[in-house]
Amino acid sequence: MGRDGHNTLAKAAFLIIVAACLVSVGYSGGTGMPPDDAGRVAEPLAGTAWNLIAFRADNGSVIASQNGAEPLIIFGESGTLTGSAGCNLYSATYRINGSAISVEPVVATAAYPASEQGLSQQESRYRELLVAAASYRVEGDELVISGPSGKELLVFLRAEQPESVPLLATTWQLTRYTTGGGSAVASPIPGTNVTLAFDPDGTLSGSAGCNAYSAPYRVNETGIAVERVIATKASCSEPAGIMEQEGAYLDLLRSAAGYRIVGGTLAVIDGNGRAILFYKAEP
Structure with missing residues (x-):
């Protein structure tokens, strides 16, 4: 086989090795996401609103948010999210790339009813988990936010316009x-x-x-x-x-x-x- 033939085989072998490495990276990359999530297109969050229904407590268990004091999150069109943490209002800057999400430190008001220690603890934990967000997925009317390890941190239900309280006639x-x-x-x-x-x-x-x-x-x-x-x-x-x-x-x-x-x-x-x-x- 001539010199050109050897060069062709060498180039082909090199490309095969590179392709194998890329496949390996695709399966073991540093995102912590499972392989079948790599090509998933996440639903855009800008312009949507959600109510928290469950969150991961300090001990690792998943618990429901307090009835009547569920945090609300509204994703703005320009990279700012706002809402109610249950009692206090908050806002923060967020960035999304595919299914990855990051939230900057939250700015919030600081007023609590004297008798609502449980609400204060829920709000503090909610803001802590929100800043720890690393990825998200939307399943029907549920929004799930997970941390860097892939563990689910926050679960929201899509907020709909209630017919009982219309914008007009109120x-x-x-x-x-x-x-x-x-x-x-x-x-x-x-x-x-x-x-x-x-x-x-x-x-x-x-x-x-x-x-x-x-x-x-x-x-x-x-x-x-x-x-x-x-x-x-x-x-x-x-x-x-x-x-x-x-x-x-x-x-x-x-x-x-x-x-x-x-x-x-x-x-x-x-x-x-x-x-x-x-x-x-x-x-």
Whole structure:
């Protein structure tokens, strides 16, 4: 066999060895995922909302979340997730690559009812597990988040729009709003009542605490746009800070781009996917 023939055989052998190594890496790579997950395309999470139904406790067992205090997670379109940890509101940056997910440290409010030690422990564990996320999968209406070893950490149920609390025909009362450019969350000043109602004619209205306001709006299944907010011109001196709160609230309302309704809670979301206003349905 000539020199060219030997070279051809050598190249072929080299390619076979390389291919074998690649196959080996595909089965033993450092992701901790089983081989049949390698080519799986995960369902996109941006624009979805989920309620926690179970999580892994400190002792390794999987337990159900507290009834009536299930954490909520909303995945924004721009790499920011927000929600309620059961009592407190939180937000964090997240990244997704295929079925891999990573969550930056969570920023949250820090208010607990004095009698709710169990809720405090659940919230702390939930935030700890969320930051430990390494991969996810969606099975029907369930979202499962796993850690680096592949062990399941958090199990969520898809949050649907409840027919009993529609966006329209409901008066909403503000319970939380973001401050500091979205880096913190505050409650309305005691003694103020900030409300929001959507009329079928395409006009929203309410009380900003001191002044009444209204604006045209457009809405679809999960998106909303608010235009030309106008308000009366009264000036209130009490309680302290009411006018500053009112200005901040109306500015946030103008930046609304989406919404979610979970149970009796309405979350208004801005164009960056951050929940900026939280309301509860008035009785």
